[in-house]
Amino acid sequence: MKRGLEGPPPEDRPTPAGRRNKQGIRIDPEVEATHEPRRTVISALVAHEPGVLSDVSGLFSRRQFNIESLTVGPTKDEDRARITVVVEEPDPGIDQIKKQLRKLVPVISVRELEPDAMQRELALIKVDAEDPAQVSAVADMYDATTVDSSPETATFEITGARQKIEAAIDTFGQFGIREISRTGTTALARGTEETAAAVNATESTATEANHDKPYQTANDD
Amino acid sequence: MSERAAKVTPADEEEQDDDQITDSAAPDAAQEIDAESETTPAPVTSGAEAVVRALENAGVEHAFGVQGGAIMPVYDALYDSDIYHVTMAHEQGAAHAADAYGIVSGKPGICLATSGPGATNLVTGLADADMDSDPMVALTGQVPTELVGNDAFQETDTTGVTTPVTKDNTFSSDSDTVGSDVSEAFALAGEGRPGPTLVDLPKDVTNGETDREPDAPSVPETYEVQERADEEIVAAAAERIENSNKPVMLLGGGVIKGEASEACREFAVEHEIPVITTMPGIGAFPEDHELSLEMAGMHGTGYANMAITHCDTLIGIGTRFDDRLTGGIETFAPDAELIHVDIDPAEISKNIHADYPLIGDAATVVEQLTAAVDESPEATKWRAQCQQWKSDYSMAYDAPEDEPLQPEFVVEALDEATDDDTIVTTGVGQHQMWACQYWTYTEPRTWVSSHGLGTMGYGLPAAIGARIAADDDQDVVCFDGDGSFLMTLQGLSVAVRENLDITVAVLNNEYIGMVRQWQDAFFEGRHSASDYHWMPEFDKLAEAFGAAGFRIDDYDEVADTIEEALSYDGPSVIDVHIDPEANVFPMVPSGGDNGQFALTEDQL
Numbered sequence: 001m002k003r004g005l006e007g008p009p010p011e012d013r014p015t016p017a018g019r020r021n022k023q024g025i026r027i028d029p030e031v032e033a034t035h036e037p038r039r040t041v042i043s044a045l046v047a048h049e050p051g052v053l054s055d056v057s058g059l060f061s062r063r064q065f066n067i068e069s070l071t072v073g074p075t076k077d078e079d080r081a082r083i084t085v086v087v088e089e090p091d092p093g094i095d096q097i098k099k100q101l102r103k104l105v106p107v108i109s110v111r112e113l114e115p116d117a118m119q120r121e122l123a124l125i126k127v128d129a130e131d132p133a134q135v136s137a138v139a140d141m142y143d144a145t146t147v148d149s150s151p152e153t154a155t156f157e158i159t160g161a162r163q164k165i166e167a168a169i170d171t172f173g174q175f176g177i178r179e180i181s182r183t184g185t186t187a188l189a190r191g192t193e194e195t196a197a198a199v200n201a202t203e204s205t206a207t208e209a210n211h212d213k214p215y216q217t218a219n220d221d
Numbered sequence: 222m223s224e225r226a227a228k229v230t231p232a233d234e235e236e237q238d239d240d241q242i243t244d245s246a247a248p249d250a251a252q253e254i255d256a257e258s259e260t261t262p263a264p265v266t267s268g269a270e271a272v273v274r275a276l277e278n279a280g281v282e283h284a285f286g287v288q289g290g291a292i293m294p295v296y297d298a299l300y301d302s303d304i305y306h307v308t309m310a311h312e313q314g315a316a317h318a319a320d321a322y323g324i325v326s327g328k329p330g331i332c333l334a335t336s337g338p339g340a341t342n343l344v345t346g347l348a349d350a351d352m353d354s355d356p357m358v359a360l361t362g363q364v365p366t367e368l369v370g371n372d373a374f375q376e377t378d379t380t381g382v383t384t385p386v387t388k389d390n391t392f393s394s395d396s397d398t399v400g401s402d403v404s405e406a407f408a409l410a411g412e413g414r415p416g417p418t419l420v421d422l423p424k425d426v427t428n429g430e431t432d433r434e435p436d437a438p439s440v441p442e443t444y445e446v447q448e449r450a451d452e453e454i455v456a457a458a459a460e461r462i463e464n465s466n467k468p469v470m471l472l473g474g475g476v477i478k479g480e481a482s483e484a485c486r487e488f489a490v491e492h493e494i495p496v497i498t499t500m501p502g503i504g505a506f507p508e509d510h511e512l513s514l515e516m517a518g519m520h521g522t523g524y525a526n527m528a529i530t531h532c533d534t535l536i537g538i539g540t541r542f543d544d545r546l547t548g549g550i551e552t553f554a555p556d557a558e559l560i561h562v563d564i565d566p567a568e569i570s571k572n573i574h575a576d577y578p579l580i581g582d583a584a585t586v587v588e589q590l591t592a593a594v595d596e597s598p599e600a601t602k603w604r605a606q607c608q609q610w611k612s613d614y615s616m617a618y619d620a621p622e623d624e625p626l627q628p629e630f631v632v633e634a635l636d637e638a639t640d641d642d643t644i645v646t647t648g649v650g651q652h653q654m655w656a657c658q659y660w661t662y663t664e665p666r667t668w669v670s671s672h673g674l675g676t677m678g679y680g681l682p683a684a685i686g687a688r689i690a691a692d693d694d695q696d697v698v699c700f701d702g703d704g705s706f707l708m709t710l711q712g713l714s715v716a717v718r719e720n721l722d723i724t725v726a727v728l729n730n731e732y733i734g735m736v737r738q739w740q741d742a743f744f745e746g747r748h749s750a751s752d753y754h755w756m757p758e759f760d761k762l763a764e765a766f767g768a769a770g771f772r773i774d775d776y777d778e779v780a781d782t783i784e785e786a787l788s789y790d791g792p793s794v795i796d797v798h799i800d801p802e803a804n805v806f807p808m809v810p811s812g813g814d815n816g817q818f819a820l821t822e823d824q825l
Contacts, residue, residue, distance in 0.1 A: 004821025018555030024573040099567035
């Protein structure tokens with residue numbers, strides 16, 4: 001077929017030596033590694049209005065962020081709700097989640113919690129209770145509360161960190177678990193620190209994005 | 222278009238006069254009241270009137286839409302308004318027209334549709350505006366609140382459907398606040414990073430009684446925009462620019478939307494920095510300027526792609542680093558430190574990591590940079606290299622008289638026959654790329670196209686919106702492809718009814734040309750469903766609509782026919798039969814290395 005423009009063909013053109021990784025970061029030979037996913041808790045304070053949960057969950061699904069759990073509930077201010085999201089993403093993805101969340105008009109502030117934040121989940125576990133004594137011993141071990149019992153089953157309520165609940169589920173497994181229902185994680189920052197506060201929201205928007213990643217000053221000149 | 226709006230007004234005033242004369246005994250008193258009523262409009266009595274009042278308060282002059290059951294109360298209120306409503310042939314056209322109106326005027330374009338199918342027909346246009354950050358407000362009718370959720374006649378969960386493709390949307394629930402909802406949607410559409418907003422209007426809410434005047438347009442408290450970038454990072458970026466040897470400016474659509482073209486031009490010229498634009502950024506910098514390398518990306522110029530690949534400092538302004546621009550991330554400007562100016566923090570490091578993130582309004586941040594950069598970079602060699610690439614990879618093409626008509630020739634001929642401020646709209650496909658490559662754009666807001674979503678059929682309705690927003694002495698030219706034109710050509714009926722002076726050039730190759738090009742390159746020439754040999758004769762079709770129809774088959778017909786079509790006062794369609802085998806080059810294959818663009822088929 002005829003046609004096409006004139007000029008040196010691709011193989012005759014110079015190519016730069018550099019490369020970027022799949023997160024668009026220029027590869028420094030010393031830190032070649034691509035970011036691995038990590039698990040983190042993001043708390044968002046939002047306007048308590050219809051559709052806000054769907055806005056938030058829709059954002060996660062259409063941007064393909066890997067969401068582990070999502071909880072929502074009212075706060076002391078009746079016009080505000082708190083959404084707690086547990087995600088597993090590489091660092092640039094976590095930054096994106098925070099920025100994209102902040103972009104939603106009903107979202108007031110967004111914060112990623114420190115690893116030492118208080119994180120709690122509630123689970124209801126219904127087990128076979130053919131051996132009530134043993135079942136109750138396990139329940140005591142995990143501070144589980146009995147919420148229902150019948151000749152065949154016992155149902156326990158457990159609150160705690162995700163690891164504790166998973167350990168309890170593992171241990172209850174020996175009796176035969178009939179059903180489980182879990183709430184997903186809710187969390188608050190420790191001490192006087194505010195989890196995701198309405199105050200200073202202005203600062204949190206853009207300056208956060210500016211300072212999330214320390215920028216490098218020119219070093220190759 | 223203001224003439225048309227003026228036509229409506231006298232009739233309205235006559236009616237008002239009649240009313241007032243019957244109301245008052247003395248003619249003098251009537252005159253007084255008349256003078257008063259011009260400054261203080263009658264109080265609103267319904268939700269629908271509040272909706273229209275909100276638009277009027279926002280300075281809206283034109284709206285595009287289609288009437289229907291659930292939106293009827295709003296149209297009834299529009300009947301008494303000075304807002305000129307353009308009735309479209311399809312809601313998709315209304316959305317694209319409003320989108321183009323927003324691009325050309327810089328103010329949010331308004332479109333209206335009824336519930337259900339009306340609203341869903343807007344979705345493509347909303348998605349298009351959302352991808353391109355075009356300011357636009359959609360008002361949709363909704364079934365009465367008590368029927369919502371019952372699968373009522375013409376019911377759709379419009380806010381649910383449009384959430385992913387709008388900047389923000391609202392379901393209005395109260396006649397007292399519906400006007401303020403519209404005001405807020407208008408403010409949100411234009412503020413910060415622009416985008417489409419939507420207000421869903423249940424019929425009982427618009428029909429409901431209210432005397433509440435809408436609030437003035439303002440964004441909600443939770444919406445914040447940072448205007449100025451962090452000074453510390455500006456200083457660091459300035460130092461980087463001063464010390465660079467291969468700087469390049471990359472101007473995106475945000476430069477045009479942020480009215481930063483002038484500041485960018487001054488900055489580039491002062492420091493002699495070569496300038497590349499993205500496709501939405503076309504017009505931000507004059508393409509006939511020596512520093513201009515035109516557009517980079519998949520079908521960008523060879524020189525722009527060489528420069529972007531080899532630069533050491535990339536000053537990206539108002540661009541979101543779309544994959545059509547970057548090609549494969551790994552090979553995109555791999556040696557460059559990125560200074561990224563954007564008003565939307567979420568664009569920073571989304572696709573390409575920003576070494577110097579500058580969040581703020583493009584014009585403001587470029588002024589900050591202008592103040593911070595003291596010395597121009599030493600880039601004489603680099604500029605010479607860019608000029609060398611310009612001549613190595615020039616966008617020249619062969620047009621032998623004895624071969625079929627080349628599309629590039631037609632684009633250039635139309636460019637030559639029109640003024641610099643001519644507005645070009647396009648559909649999507651090969652013709653769109655030729656219109657990018659071979660038209661020389663020099664002014665912002667003269668290039669109106671569907672970039673991010675790539676919506677075939679965008680061209681004609683966009684030309685309608687652009688025509689209405691444009692100055693009367695500005696020409697509007699639409700390039701369309703045969704396949705693209707066929708998707709929305711019912712809009713011709715609107716152009717004829719409104720007598721809009723638009724020249725449509727259909728670059729007709731009887732193919733979905735871009736698909737055919739890819740099939741040739743990547744699917745062994747198997748033209749599955751891309752062969753459109755059943756195309757109508759567009760010139761005759763135009764005449765059937767009441768427009769002027771022309772046809773071009775050969776080179777010697779081009780100049781005269783274009784002149785005739787341009788001088789026709791009203792819509793004209795030129796069916797241009799081009800070489801069916803013509804392809805778009807240069808081309809960076811999807812996900813490829815920008816520097817490895819192909820110049821011919823066999824380089825793909």
